[in-house]
Amino acid sequence: MGTGQRRVAVVGGGIAGLAAAHALATRESAPEVVLFEGDTRLGGKLHTSPFAGHPAIDEGPDAFLARLPWGTGLAKAVGLGDELVSPAAGKAAVWWNRLHDIPQGLLLGMPTDVLALAKSRLIPWPGKLRAATEPFRPRTSLDDDSLGGYVRRRFGDAVHLRLVDPLVGSIYAADTDHFSLAAVPQIADLAGKARSILVAGRKMPKPSPAAGPVFYAPVGGMGALAQATARAAQAAGAALRTGAVVQQVARDGDGWMVDGERFDALLLACPAAASAVLLRDTLPDTAAALATIPVADVAMVTLAIPTAVWPEHLRALSGYLVPKPVQHLVTAASFGSQKWAHWANDDHVVLRISLGRDGLPVLHLDDQQLLSAAVQEVGRHLGLDLQPTASRVTRWAGAFPQYRPHHAAKVAAIEAALPRGLALAGAGYHGIGVPACINSAQKAAATLAE
Numbered sequence: 167m168g169t170g171q172r173r174v175a176v177v178g179g180g181i182a183g184l185a186a187a188h189a190l191a192t193r194e195s196a197p198e199v200v201l202f203e204g205d206t207r208l209g210g211k212l213h214t215s216p217f218a219g220h221p222a223i224d225e226g227p228d229a230f231l232a233r234l235p236w237g238t239g240l241a242k243a244v245g246l247g248d249e250l251v252s253p254a255a256g257k258a259a260v261w262w263n264r265l266h267d268i269p270q271g272l273l274l275g276m277p278t279d280v281l282a283l284a285k286s287r288l289i290p291w292p293g294k295l296r297a298a299t300e301p302f303r304p305r306t307s308l309d310d311d312s313l314g315g316y317v318r319r320r321f322g323d324a325v326h327l328r329l330v331d332p333l334v335g336s337i338y339a340a341d342t343d344h345f346s347l348a349a350v351p352q353i354a355d356l357a358g359k360a361r362s363i364l365v366a367g368r369k370m371p372k373p374s375p376a377a378g379p380v381f382y383a384p385v386g387g388m389g390a391l392a393q394a395t396a397r398a399a400q401a402a403g404a405a406l407r408t409g410a411v412v413q414q415v416a417r418d419g420d421g422w423m424v425d426g427e428r429f430d431a432l433l434l435a436c437p438a439a440a441s442a443v444l445l446r447d448t449l450p451d452t453a454a455a456l457a458t459i460p461v462a463d464v465a466m467v468t469l470a471i472p473t474a475v476w477p478e479h480l481r482a483l484s485g486y487l488v489p490k491p492v493q494h495l496v497t498a499a500s501f502g503s504q505k506w507a508h509w510a511n512d513d514h515v516v517l518r519i520s521l522g523r524d525g526l527p528v529l530h531l532d533d534q535q536l537l538s539a540a541v542q543e544v545g546r547h548l549g550l551d552l553q554p555t556a557s558r559v560t561r562w563a564g565a566f567p568q569y570r571p572h573h574a575a576k577v578a579a580i581e582a583a584l585p586r587g588l589a590l591a592g593a594g595y596h597g598i599g600v601p602a603c604i605n606s607a608q609k610a611a612a613t614l615a616e
């Protein structure tokens with residue numbers, strides 16, 4: 167290490183911070199990298215642990231999108247390329263007084279096939295007829311940037327509430343009436359180009375099995391991706407300090423002081439609210455803007471249910487979603503050991519039940535209340551008396567940033583005002599999913615290194 171080597175501090179050891187540390191440390195003429203993680207565990211939301219005799223069951227995300235290159239790219243770069251698995255075929259359902267198959271031909275919940283929609287008993291006839299008028303409606307303005315507003319205007323309330331909101335909302339724990347349309351690029355791109363989604367969607371090529379899996383996860387769970395990235399960053403020379411909550415950052419000439427230690431550049435890969443606290447004295451306007459990015463809390467309840475009581479008709483399902491109007495606390499249930507072949511076990515099925523979302527707080531409840539709510543609600547949905555043989559409650563405060571309409575413009579303004587030598591990365595800014603977090607981290611690392 168030469169004495170003139172630049173020093174870069176990374177705050178936050180979730181997947182964004184780890185990917186940034188890895189990207190910086192593996193560059194040619196790499197800077198000295200020090201990562202500060204407040205927790206004693208690296209990985210942030212990526213957390214996998216043993217459950218009911220299984221070595222590795224995720225407590226947070228259980229997969230990443232394969233279509234985006236950054237998740238797969240990082241997994242390969244850190245040596246997990248041969249350990250990626252994808253979900254076993256299995257269809258999801260929507261619960262509306264009973265389980266309904268999700269109709270064919272949807273684009274993130276929006277219909278592209280009127281006949282398939284007509285056959286579904288999830289949407290009542292007036293809702294189907296309203297959706298069928300979509301091709302005759304004038305172009306919808308995108309100015310309000312509301313996902314819910316757009317879908318309601320094009321397809322009506324029933325399609326919005328029973329399909330799009332549960333399908334998209336469950337990904338981000340969002341209430342899609344208050345979520346940015348631009349933050350869902352598959353819908354926003356089509357909406358920007360075409361007047362009618364039904365007409366444009368019908369012309370889109372059907373997804374082919376040759377395109378490969380939609381999702382990947384390491385066989386050791388998503389925590390394995392964090393651990394492998396941490397190992398690779400360390401092997402390349404990065405110092406990863408755990409139990410190191412950064413209390414203060416301050417400018418020092420053209421560099422930064424991090425809790426009294428000098429660095430040439432600073433990458434904040436902690437949640438936006440934590441970055442807001444750290445920048446409050448140094449960059450008050452940036453801090454104030456960061457503090458306006460809201461978050462939703464969720465709880466994840468994991469259950470082992472004896473196979474003997476698990477009915478045959480549920481065995482082909484990967485899980486189900488619960489639309490807003492019929493939600494109590496549970497928003498979705500994933501039948502994990504049916505979704506992932508390597509989680510399967512003769513004795514029990516593993517369920518991962520999500521509670522809470524934007525506008526539906528749950529963390530005021532204690533673990534026992536969350537567990538009871540999950541057992542009772544899912545039991546009622548499925549018509550079963552669930553008697554779990556093992557259970558686990560994971561509380562995720564600030565689980566998902568909520569991208570309100572015009573989020574992208576807000577982030578662009580925040581980033582434009584950052585001084586040289588400071589960058590932001592992670593779920594608060596350019597995408598909430600794991601691949602998007604990795605991409606934001608790698609871009610931020612490149613900016614700081616240059």
Ligand SMILES: Cc1cc2nc3c(=O)[nH]c(=O)nc-3n(C[C@H](O)[C@H](O)[C@H](O)COP(=O)(O)OP(=O)(O)OC[C@H]3O[C@@H](n4cnc5c(N)ncnc54)[C@H](O)[C@@H]3O)c2cc1C
Binds near residue numbers: 203226227464591599
């Ligand atoms: C239950 C759940 C399920 C999900 N499912 C999926 C999924 O299936 N697929 C998918 O792609 N995405 C999923 N996501 C979203 C995705 O996991 C997250 O958006 C992503 O992991 C966030 O990564 P991050 O590094 O930005 O933030 P985090 O993982 O939140 O990491 C930030 C880190 O910063 C640390 N920190 C905060 N303040 C300080 C400080 N002052 N000093 C030092 N350290 C600090 C924190 O301790 C934390 O470790 C899910 C999220 C949750 C909660």
